[in-house]
């Protein structure tokens with residue numbers, strides 16, 4: 001099977017089933033597989049096993065030869081994001097509908113305030129956009145795009161009252177969302193106090209700005225300049241800095257879109273050193289590479305522009321998949337943030353103006369199945385872990401989400417591991433007019449998708465309604481993230497050395513000594529010499545006896561001393 005694998009059916013033919021049996025399939029969780037039936041009532045899994053007692057009139061989904069897995073959780077999307085002068089074209093309706101078509105039953109999006117804007121207001125704006133439109137469940141991360149005591153206060157309101165347990169800080173996007181190291185430290189400290197998970201977009205925004213200017217001045221205006229302006233080491237440096245700063249204040253850290261080998265190596269090395277850090281590769285970097293930035297067709301190249309960029313090293317997807325398979329990286333998202341050709345063309349003469357973002361929400365499950373399971377790197381249990389369970393654990397919604405077990409939400413994908421399809425913008429359900437995985441043949445198709453107990457994909461037919469999904473609050477102090485923080489703090493607490501006080505002579509500070517006092521005098525003297533020609537403390541009735549004609553360090557022949 002390939003091509004147009006999901007058809008739309010009219011809303012009036014859609015119905016909610018409150019009793020459903022998935023029969024004859026192989027249930028896959030992150031830690032075990034078993035041949036079992038799954039019985040669902042009112043959106044919740046009620047029984048898992050064989051020879052179940054099922055009430056008459058229950059709708060049956062035949063799953064023989066299929067894998068019955070927790071629906072996917074996409075940890076990173078930006079539906080209808082206002083960004084770089086425009087809005088992402090996939091909104092909360094088309095984006096979540098496409099997610100379901102591909103077997104993802106929950107997304108996690110980002111409420112991103114403008115610099116100086118209230119975080120709580122941004123949160124409510126995103127809720128107002130998403131609630132009436134979402135076809136599947138969703139949660140929100142909130143961006144900390146500036147710092148002040150008010151931001152710290154609002155973070156508390158968001159975690160305690162509004163269902164937020166993760167905050168994203170940007171180390172890129174200088175002059176808009178970027179935080180400096182001091183503000184990063186403050187936000188990490190605050191996350192820790194509130195039991196929230198700190199997330200970072202790890203790229204050095206200052207270096208990017210500088211390099212972009214240089215490339216543009218050399219006449220490099222096309223999409224290849226995007227990658228050249230932010231090469232691997234720019235991502236690796238920021239990843240390392242974020243890990244160090246978070247670890248210094250004992251705050252757990254989640255690095256979103258780990259795009260390069262060197263950034264992934266840092267996450268993996270820090271984990272080995274005992275840091276509490278998680279790494280999230282996305283479908284784009286697992287499924288394709290940055291060679292496209294050098295494509296002859298401008299539109300093709302621009303369609304791949306995202307930050308951090310895809311990497312030209314063709315070995316990157318394999319490498320990241322290996323780390324995902326062996327546990328060095330943990331959860332997967334897509335950074336789905338889509339722009340049409342005409343939107344990308346805002347940067348036709350300047351790569352820094354191409355709206356950043358690619359697709360992925362629909363194809364993540366198939367791409368990871370193909371590159372991860374079909375390639376023999378991971379088994380179906382690990383596939384479930386990296387596409388669903390680990391996200392549920394990290395964001396504290398497990399086992400409500402991410403597991404097939406009694407009491408869990410009935411968010412399930414009935415996966416046909418043998419069917420194939422060819423990914424194409426012509427047949428995908430996203431609003432965007434380009435697909436970065438165009439032409440890729442993938443095994444693994446969602447024959448049925450069940451969301452809150454409703455069959456939303458049935459033998460190729462997509463049955464959704466806007467507003468079907470719900471906001472899922474994510475509680476703070478997640479045991480999976482914060483479980484060892486207290487013990488770790490206690491074990492690593494600095495110890496004072498008990499000793500007799502020093503009782504010898506202590507040197508007297510004077511104005512000739514090096515250090516802050518001397519520096520202060522030098523700076524003031526400099527101002528007096530070159531700005532006003534006035535003397536130190538001009539306004540005070542009695543001047544100190546500092547000889548400005550012979551400054552400390554002596555005179556120089558240049559214009560500064």
Ligand SMILES: NC(=O)NCCC(=O)O
Pocket residue numbers: 078201305306307308335337356357358
């Ligand atoms: N990643 C990207 O290119 N676009 C969305 C904004 C962001 O996450 O940086």
Ligand SMILES: [Zn+2]
Pocket residue numbers: 076077078335
């Ligand atoms: Zn993002």
